[in-house]
Amino acid sequence: MxxxxxxxxxxxxxxxxxxxxxxxxxxxxxxxxxxxxxxxxxxxxxxxxxxxxxxxxxxxxxxxxxxxxxxxxxxxxxxxxxxxxxxxxxxxxxxxxxxxxxxxxxxxxxxxxxxxxxxxxxxxxxxxxxxxxxxxxxxxxxxxxxxxxxxxxxxxxxxxxxxxxxxxxxxxxxxxxxxxKDAPADLIAAGFGDVVGKITALADWDLAVNVKDVYRCDTTVELVNRALDKCFAKSDLLPERDEEAIQYLIEALTLTGVAMALVNISRPASGAEHMLSHYWEMDYVSRGVNPIHHGIQVGVATPVIARFFEEMKDIIPESSMALCPPHEEIEDLLRRGGAPVSPKEIGISRELFLNSLLEGYTVRPRYSVMEYAKENGRLEAIAQKITAELYD
Ligand SMILES: [Zn+2]
Ligand SMILES: [Zn+2]
Incomplete structure (x- = not known):
């Protein structure tokens, strides 16, 4: 070890x-x-x-x-x-x-x-x-x-x-x-959303290992997973600014940083959920609107990416599927930690949301579950289905 x-x-x-x-x-x-x-x-x-x-x-x-x-x-x-x-x-x-x-x-x-x-x-x-x-x-x-x-x-x-x-x-x-611990509530919620995003980031990394044989370091994965477990165990207490809950949140954010620094890539911390958030943020900035905090966007993007996994469970490798909990579970986690849950709730329009699902994989040259959907000819159908679920 x-x-x-x-x-x-x-x-x-x-x-x-x-x-x-x-x-x-x-x-x-x-x-x-x-x-x-x-x-x-x-x-x-x-x-x-x-x-x-x-x-x-x-x-x-x-x-x-x-x-x-x-x-x-x-x-x-x-x-x-x-x-x-x-x-x-x-x-x-x-x-x-x-x-x-x-x-x-x-x-x-x-x-x-x-x-x-x-x-x-x-x-x-x-x-x-x-x-x-x-x-x-x-x-x-x-x-x-x-x-x-x-x-x-x-x-x-x-x-x-x-x-x-x-x-x-x-x-x-x-x-x-x-x-x-006295930071504005929306910033604490943002940090929590960024931590929740590690769930699909790790699943996405596993998918890339399975499909594209990219490098992975199990020590860093273990480091992040331990930090997530500690943070999620106390997340109910975050909205009341419980000192231990805040400490574990800071530790989770810091340790994913350590993990990234060890492997010199951001895979331990960022997957397809981050691509969606970057897509949304660019749209906000191009319209001269104040962007929503990074982590809030990442948080609401996480159950959406989990839906991609669910929609392709017939073809996604078992080990990657096992790392992605049902989207309802992720939504519940966000709710308990005081973070927004749906893109609609944070003002993402239907059009922007649909476009982000269709084009989000192009934001970064990095293999993700969205590109996997594209390669397998499933992107358009999945994007339409998830958008209809959330907006219609
Ligand atoms: Zn992030
Ligand atoms: Zn290593």
């Missing part, structure tokens, strides 16, 4: 090992610190960069809930801190050319590290900029809303398209549960 499975999440930083999958895995993040009150450890994590300036990036909300404290802690410890605070009012910050450009503009020549205080968009933007400018970055997470804190991809908008740019891993990740 690979030793990483016996480590707690805070012990996983800087581990490397020879894996049963035949590869040597390396998890190079310097510090992953998750727990109550751990924001106090920010100055220690940033200590190696004390000879230069720190650029801290937040928005008006994340500044209030964590940025102010983070900056005070650093200044108290003698750091030179410059702050960039995005103010979008009530709008969601979209990680696009303008946000990336602003961060770059504020990266003075003597900045030694950038600290992102926030969740999805800020993390992705800072991750991307630092991966290009060669600086390390530290993320101080403010919401358990997605799994990108520990991943080497940065999904950004470019010319209205969502592109998943390769980037680097954070130098340090700080997830203070005291801060994260």
């Amino acid at each position: 690979n030793e990483i499975l016996n480590l707690s999440i805070n012990e996983m930083a800087q581990t490397e090992f020879d894996c049963s999958c035949g590869k040597h895995h390396n998890f190079s993040i310097h510090d992953v610190i998750i727990g109550s009150g751990v924001i106090d450890q920010l100055p220690q994590v940033a200590a190696p960069f004390k000879d230069g300036k720190i650029l801290m990036v937040s928005d008006n909300n994340t500044h209030r809930v964590a940025g102010e404290k983070a900056a005070a802690l650093l200044k108290e410890a003698g750091f030179d801190v410059k702050e960039l605070i995005f103010d979008r009012g009530d709008d969601i910050l979209i990680p696009d050319e303008s946000v990336v450009g602003r961060i770059l503009q504020e990266q003075d020549l003597d900045v030694k590290v950038i600290i992102a205080v926030g969740s999805g968009s800020l993390n992705d933007s800072v991750k991307y900029v630092t991966s290009r400018t060669g600086l390390p970055y530290i993320i101080c997470g403010t919401a358990p809303s997605m799994d990108g804190y520990v991943s080497d991809g940065a999904p950004l908008m470019a010319d209205g398209f969502k592109i998943s740019y390769p980037a680097h891993l954070a130098y340090g990740v700080i997830g203070d549960t005291d801060i994260m």
